[in-house]
Amino acid sequence: MASTAPPQSLSPPNNTDLQALLHAARPFLRGELEVVDPRLPSLVATLRSAGAGECWHKNGRFLDHLLAMYRILRLWGAPDAVSLCGLYHSAYSNSYVDLAIFEPNAGRDVVRSHVGNATERLIHLFCTVHRPTLILDDLLFRYDDSELIEHLKLSETSLRNAKEKGVFRGDEAWRQKVQSLLPAEGIRVKHVDTGEDVLVSRRVGAVFLMMTMADFSDQFFGFQDMLLENSDGRLEFTGNNFWALWPGDGKPGLWMNSVSRMGAIYMLVVREEEIFTLEKRKSQGNADSEPPSAERDEDIELVVPPVFESCTRVLSARDQIEARDKYWEAVSDMSKFGGAEHYDAVERSLRETVEKNPFVGEPRVVLGQLYLGKGRYEEAEREAEAGLRLLLGWGSSWDKRMPWEVWVSWARVLFMKAREKSWPNTSFGILALGLVG
Template identity: 60%
Template sequence: MLTMADFCDQWFGFQDTLFENDDGRLEFSGNNCEALWPGDGKPGLWFSSISRMGAVYNLIWREEEIFMLENKKSKTDYDFHFDRDEHIELVVPPVFDNCTKVVAAEDGIAARELYWDAVCGKKEGLERKEELLLGSIEKNPFAGEPYVVLSQVYLTEGRFEEAEKAAETGLKLLLEWGCPWDKRTSWEGWVAWVRVLLLKAMEKSWPNTGFGILNLGLVK
């Protein structure tokens, strides 16, 4: 679990380039020592690898639960086996639906590229951006940032109920991870922004000027 936390907290596009992680499997099979920091800033291709780690951890947790239940049934007074660290309670993180789902490597790549096109691509209009973001979410529903950006798209279009739902999902996922996937902005920045979006969706209002958006905040 600590390895999962370490990767998702630190990994972004620069490391993908450094280790030539083009297939999204995070196997450290390449060595591009000429990669320049910080690269293009793209989110990292770590979802597939981390989800597989989570699935293995979930199996270990289930096996440990079964072992301890069987031991309790076979003994009148159950004693912890400290050599097995049975006094330490294993906790399954909430990510990937409590570590029960795995993201395919190709889906992780597609989700990242669709998200990147939506936020950094050509000026193609909100309808196209919505299509790209929904495509990203379909490929990988476990990243919070696509929901956050989608919420802003809906707010701009005056679709407040859909914006509220997307913001709630994005906030939930960001809180589950405790770190950002898109590391161009800090986790605290993402959480603050999505809280603003959620508030405006609940108020059913959104500014239609640049200065109006610039002045958004939770302080009234």
């Protein structure tokens, strides 16, 4: 994946303009894939003709999951090769799922003809490394929450000192740990089929970590918690309740603690890579023209997903569970009882949900509708906008009773009506909603 371009910026994106977020999401909301990338309709057609549209996959079809992976990564600002890797990420099957719609050997030419050599290499590597070992055993399970929180603080200071003062220290605990888990020269991981060693560069390891965040966010919901007996919310894949009946009760899944920890580790790697690059340039006399190292995949840009406050916050397993349960209590109470007399109790539950887990949009969207019903338009606008921003940032839904596109559309309706300071007071008025300006 060599390139003559200098290493890309590793700074997290700072896109807080709502219209810009909607502009990026609109082609996905409208199904205008060719607007995103002229090749995309053909790439999707290839997946469809290979049978991806008829394969079951967790909470939908395999094709839906592949498209969602592409959408999430694209909205996160991932490079083209990484987004396309998301689209084809299980094309040869992988260590998590047996869905080889292309033969790992003969099919490589087919995939390569569509996405190019560099991207196909990334796809093949993603499918052939033993990802549970790399992502879980070698990275995620090596940190506890408190250590991650502390290392995030330390790494922020280190990066600032490197940028502003040219100070580079190699004895810091956070740097030593990152370097031991993901060395600058890469990490050797077992091939999922042959057991042979496969070298994964540090940047590619980071990319696979980010892709796993997107992967989990799209496909995990309450059914997996039952299957894996994930009652503590740590998602450690230790349970074996194969009697669980799909699709379960529809609750949001307890995957966010795990993904927030992945995001924190990803941020630590990003900061270590940026310090490594600055240190390298300083030792070479600030030679910006130095070509990136092909062995280290330095041509791959490490963007920071706009979730968990740009991967700087860790959501505790306990807060995650309490927030999910309060949310479910709120939506279940309204479903069972309905009526304005329950609004106060539901509002309290939703506000507690947001306090415990401020990183998901659906509780804020539901709260926005509740405020509209009470005529509290300013509060409704605030919550609907906050929920919409979070949904657009994730590119996937937390409450998978409805797809991401539908949650976004509903949040836009609420936001628009709150600004107009109007809301129907009849059932048919609610059913007639839908126009978005």
